[in-house]
Each structure stands twice: as C-alpha cells, then as structure tokens.
Amino acid sequence: MVVLLLPAVLAFIGMFEMFIKWVTALVMIPATLAGLVSAATRYKEATKEAFGLASEINYHITSYQEQAQEALRNQTKTRLNAPISSPDGMAEALLGGSYLDPTRFRSIDQIEDELKNITLAASVGRILKSLNAFVTIGSDPCNGGGKDGVWSGDNVLSYCNLNGTMFNIVTVSPGKSKVKNHILNAEVFSSKFGITTEYLTSSAIKCRGTRTTTHTNSTLR
Structure with missing residues (x-):
C-alpha cells in the first residue's frame, strides 16, 4: 500500500x-x-x-x-x-x-x-493601460537627443530599432484627444526593474498578433 x-x-x-x-x-x-x-x-x-x-x-x-x-x-x-x-x-x-x-x-x-x-x-x-498608454510606431524620426536617436529625458519611453524606426509609449487623457509624450519618471521601468521600452513595445505588438508597419499604433494590453 x-x-x-x-x-x-x-x-x-x-x-x-x-x-x-x-x-x-x-x-x-x-x-x-x-x-x-x-x-x-x-x-x-x-x-x-x-x-x-x-x-x-x-x-x-x-x-x-x-x-x-x-x-x-x-x-x-x-x-x-x-x-x-x-x-x-x-x-x-x-x-x-x-x-x-x-x-x-x-x-x-x-x-x-x-x-x-x-x-x-x-x-x-x-x-x-490604466494610463491609456499606447505605442506609436514610426510617428517620429530617430533624430532625438537620446541613444540611437530616441527622445531624451527620464520621463519618456522611446526606442529606435536597427532599421531606424521609432517606437514610443505615450498616453492620452480619457475623453480628450491630446497625446502626452511624457510619463512621470518613466526611466524607473528600466533603471530599477530592468523592463526596457523595447520589451514593452515589442510585447504590445506581439499581443496584438499583427505585423505592424510605420505609422501604426498598438494599444498596450
């Protein structure tokens, strides 16, 4: 037994x-x-x-x-x-x-x-997602002041791939159409928790299950 x-x-x-x-x-x-x-x-x-x-x-x-x-x-x-x-x-x-x-x-x-x-x-x-954040793809050229031409500053989530396409995570207030490029202390995601903008944007795109091209937006899920 x-x-x-x-x-x-x-x-x-x-x-x-x-x-x-x-x-x-x-x-x-x-x-x-x-x-x-x-x-x-x-x-x-x-x-x-x-x-x-x-x-x-x-x-x-x-x-x-x-x-x-x-x-x-x-x-x-x-x-x-x-x-x-x-x-x-x-x-x-x-x-x-x-x-x-x-x-x-x-x-x-x-x-x-x-x-x-x-x-x-x-x-x-x-x-x-609770901040109504979404990914913009190719909406801006990679000529910013950050690494590889991304936007500069600690309050932005910006990434440029090897092809020169810029990916940004921006927000919009509920009921409004104005897009905000800044997220308070956004750099904490990477510096403290090791979560890069590249990872966040690529995950959002994969979650959508689509192959995106320039000037395409993807909601963070």
Missing part, C-alpha cells in the same frame, strides 16, 4: 511546491510594485495622479491574487476528481516516472525568478 501511494504523495508534494512558488510570487509583488510607486514619485510632490496610480496598483494586485487562487483551485479540483487514467487524472501526471528525476525540474530560485518577472511585467502593462 505504501509503495502504491508513494507516487501520488510525491505528485501532491510537487503540486504543493508549485503552490508555494505562486504564493511567494504574490507576496513579492506588492513590495516590488510599492517600490515602483515610491521610485516614480520620489523627490516630487505627491500629485492626485500618483494617488490614483497607487489605487490602480492595489486593485490589480488583488485581481492577480484572485486569478491565481482560482486557477489553483480549478487545477487541484480537476486532478482529484478526474478518473485516474484520463488525460487530466493522476496517471497522466505520473506518466514516465519524471517525478522521480529531480534533474528534470527547474530549481526553486529559477521558478521564483520566472514568476516574479512575469507578474511584474504583467503589472507594468496593466499600469500603463
């Missing part, structure tokens, strides 16, 4: 470890994003926009936590309730004995880093 139950116990332990990693990531997100707000408003008077940003972050943190918990509940329920030999059952999870080979599993540190990067990038995307 012990031999028969051992694989199921080990599989459950593996699921529990994944649960711990999710919880760890969720615990780290508030501290990380709190640092984002702190850095974005440092040395400047706290404006109404800053308080609104903090509220938006708190809302999305709660939303991500609820989604993660719901996904864990659904996955656990599916595994436990499915017939043991079905694709969703325990037999499929234990197939091939991979649970007995620790070299086939990623390290705890690697899983934590991947979860942190994914959740941080997703949170930044949500924050920019």
Whole structure:
C-alpha cells in the first residue's frame, strides 16, 4: 500500500511546491510594485495622479491574487476528481516516472525568478493601460537627443530599432484627444526593474498578433 501511494504523495508534494512558488510570487509583488510607486514619485510632490496610480496598483494586485487562487483551485479540483487514467487524472501526471528525476525540474530560485518577472511585467502593462498608454510606431524620426536617436529625458519611453524606426509609449487623457509624450519618471521601468521600452513595445505588438508597419499604433494590453 505504501509503495502504491508513494507516487501520488510525491505528485501532491510537487503540486504543493508549485503552490508555494505562486504564493511567494504574490507576496513579492506588492513590495516590488510599492517600490515602483515610491521610485516614480520620489523627490516630487505627491500629485492626485500618483494617488490614483497607487489605487490602480492595489486593485490589480488583488485581481492577480484572485486569478491565481482560482486557477489553483480549478487545477487541484480537476486532478482529484478526474478518473485516474484520463488525460487530466493522476496517471497522466505520473506518466514516465519524471517525478522521480529531480534533474528534470527547474530549481526553486529559477521558478521564483520566472514568476516574479512575469507578474511584474504583467503589472507594468496593466499600469500603463490604466494610463491609456499606447505605442506609436514610426510617428517620429530617430533624430532625438537620446541613444540611437530616441527622445531624451527620464520621463519618456522611446526606442529606435536597427532599421531606424521609432517606437514610443505615450498616453492620452480619457475623453480628450491630446497625446502626452511624457510619463512621470518613466526611466524607473528600466533603471530599477530592468523592463526596457523595447520589451514593452515589442510585447504590445506581439499581443496584438499583427505585423505592424510605420505609422501604426498598438494599444498596450
């Protein structure tokens, strides 16, 4: 009986470890994003926009936590309730004995880093979307004062690729048509969190699932 139950116990332990990693990531997100707000408003008077940003972050943190918990509940329920030999059952999870080979599993540190990067990038995307941010492609020439001709300054998100096409992340106020090129302390995304404008713009374009050309806009999602 012990031999028969051992694989199921080990599989459950593996699921529990994944649960711990999710919880760890969720615990780290508030501290990380709190640092984002702190850095974005440092040395400047706290404006109404800053308080609104903090509220938006708190809302999305709660939303991500609820989604993660719901996904864990659904996955656990599916595994436990499915017939043991079905694709969703325990037999499929234990197939091939991979649970007995620790070299086939990623390290705890690697899983934590991947979860942190994914959740941080997703949170930044949500924050920019809440600001009605979008990507402009080729709307300006690469002749600015920054690297490779991008716009200069700490309050812009600008990137020029090797072909000389400029990608900018700009915002527009709700109900208005005037585009704002500046985002308060935008450089914090790259300097503090390692999220570059190139990554943000390319991710937005891939998310749209289209091959964009010059003078095309893409909404951040």
